[in-house]
Amino acid sequence: MQIFGDRAHPVLEILEDLIRIPSVNPHYDGSSAGEIGIADYLEHRFNNSAFSVTRQPVLPRRDNVIVELKTGHPDRVLLFEAHMDTVSFGSMLEPLTPLYREGKLFGRGSCDTKSTLAGMIYAMEQCALQPELLNADLILCASVDEEHAYRGLTAFMELNIPIAAAVVGEPTELSIVVEHKGCTRFLIRTHGKAAHSSVPSEGDSAIYQMVHVLRHIKEKIEPQLIESRTQLCGAATIAVGTISGGEEINIIPEACEIKVDRRIIPGETPQQVLMDFESSLRNDVERYGVKLTIDPLLYDPALHTHHDAEVVKCAQKAARALGLKSELCGVPYGSNASKLQQYKGIPTIVYGPGSIAQAHSREEWVPVDGVIQAAEFYLRLAQTF
Numbered sequence: 001m002q003i004f005g006d007r008a009h010p011v012l013e014i015l016e017d018l019i020r021i022p023s024v025n026p027h028y029d030g031s032s033a034g035e036i037g038i039a040d041y042l043e044h045r046f047n048n049s050a051f052s053v054t055r056q057p058v059l060p061r062r063d064n065v066i067v068e069l070k071t072g073h074p075d076r077v078l079l080f081e082a083h084m085d086t087v088s089f090g091s092m093l094e095p096l097t098p099l100y101r102e103g104k105l106f107g108r109g110s111c112d113t114k115s116t117l118a119g120m121i122y123a124m125e126q127c128a129l130q131p132e133l134l135n136a137d138l139i140l141c142a143s144v145d146e147e148h149a150y151r152g153l154t155a156f157m158e159l160n161i162p163i164a165a166a167v168v169g170e171p172t173e174l175s176i177v178v179e180h181k182g183c184t185r186f187l188i189r190t191h192g193k194a195a196h197s198s199v200p201s202e203g204d205s206a207i208y209q210m211v212h213v214l215r216h217i218k219e220k221i222e223p224q225l226i227e228s229r230t231q232l233c234g235a236a237t238i239a240v241g242t243i244s245g246g247e248e249i250n251i252i253p254e255a256c257e258i259k260v261d262r263r264i265i266p267g268e269t270p271q272q273v274l275m276d277f278e279s280s281l282r283n284d285v286e287r288y289g290v291k292l293t294i295d296p297l298l299y300d301p302a303l304h305t306h307h308d309a310e311v312v313k314c315a316q317k318a319a320r321a322l323g324l325k326s327e328l329c330g331v332p333y334g335s336n337a338s339k340l341q342q343y344k345g346i347p348t349i350v351y352g353p354g355s356i357a358q359a360h361s362r363e364e365w366v367p368v369d370g371v372i373q374a375a376e377f378y379l380r381l382a383q384t385f
């Protein structure tokens with residue numbers, strides 16, 4: 001147990017509570033009850049006159065919990081957002097038992113992202129004790145379904161609550177993240193003509209057509225992307241994840257399809273990236289008689305918060321006051337932050353303890369020091385903003 005002053009820091013007790021409550025996203029385990037246990041815990045914990053608590057139904061028995069702390073600044077709301085769901089237990093031996101070892105706290109969700117949720121709960125509770133120190137109203141949104149299709153955050157955004165700035169909790173190793181990648185995912189299908197393999201000339205192989213598509217991706221698109229880098233996020237990337245085609249060994253294949261994951265960088269939009277890709281591809285492969293269709297599977301914007309935004313400046317000030325890193329960073333993975341920033345125009349940062357490397361791993365853990373530092377950072381940021 002980490003000692004803070006002469007006792008354990010209160011955020012650790014909150015985090016232990018959260019780890020003990022299973023909240024596996026039902027997408028990964030159909031028998032899971034989802035986030036309801038965490039939602040009940042939050043509703044109970046914030047059930048006092050300082051806060052107003054709302055449960056927003058998103059999916060059956062899966063509610064966002066929205067906690068408001070009003071300090072007389074309804075025109076100036078700072079949002080704390082963290083998701084309640086985790087990935088499956090996998091082969092973790094004791095996923096629901098908070099275990100301390102060598103300065104680390106183990107447990108499923110300890111890193112992604114119950115430590116940030118615990119820190120935000122702590123900050124809300126501390127702020128409620130001294131609301132006169134705040135120049136903003138606070139909202140904590142604990143959302144469902146981030147690990148699958150972020151339907152919790154989407155539902156929250158539909159409420160159209162005016163929000164001045166937001167902090168999304170994810171493991172950033174206590175870096176102030178203002179940029180991250182997004183992605184566009186799509187399916188490419190080539191269309192051939194079936195024939196018996198004894199007379200291939202009567203058919204048109206969809207697999208051979210796909211060779212031209214793959215060559216275009218590998219030889220034309222990939223080298224272009226290496227050139228396109230931003231300072232904080234690095235280069236955009238493209239990867240073909242799956243391929244399937246053909247039905248039998250003795251039939252010329254009529255169809256072939258691949259699924260493609262193109263990671264986009266700040267400055268790109270997922271829809272435009274796909275349009276540009278399609279026109280470049282068609283231009284290149286039409287001469288080979290390739291017949292293809294493209295279907296989008298997912299558009300996820302990149303995070304691109306202005307480096308001079310007030311929330312960014314306040315975050316840097318709070319970090320410096322606590323002796324923490326204050327330089328701005330980018331990360332390659334996506335989060336709820338980009339949706340708030342791109343779809344709602346809310347300046348948003350991502351911040352939290354722990355590393356994404358531990359997030360979905362077999363032995364998920366978070367550094368105990370980091371949990372405490374993040375909690376104090378959220379509190380300081382709320383009081384600085």
Ligand SMILES: [Zn+2]
Pocket residue numbers: 083112113146170
């Ligand atoms: Zn997460």
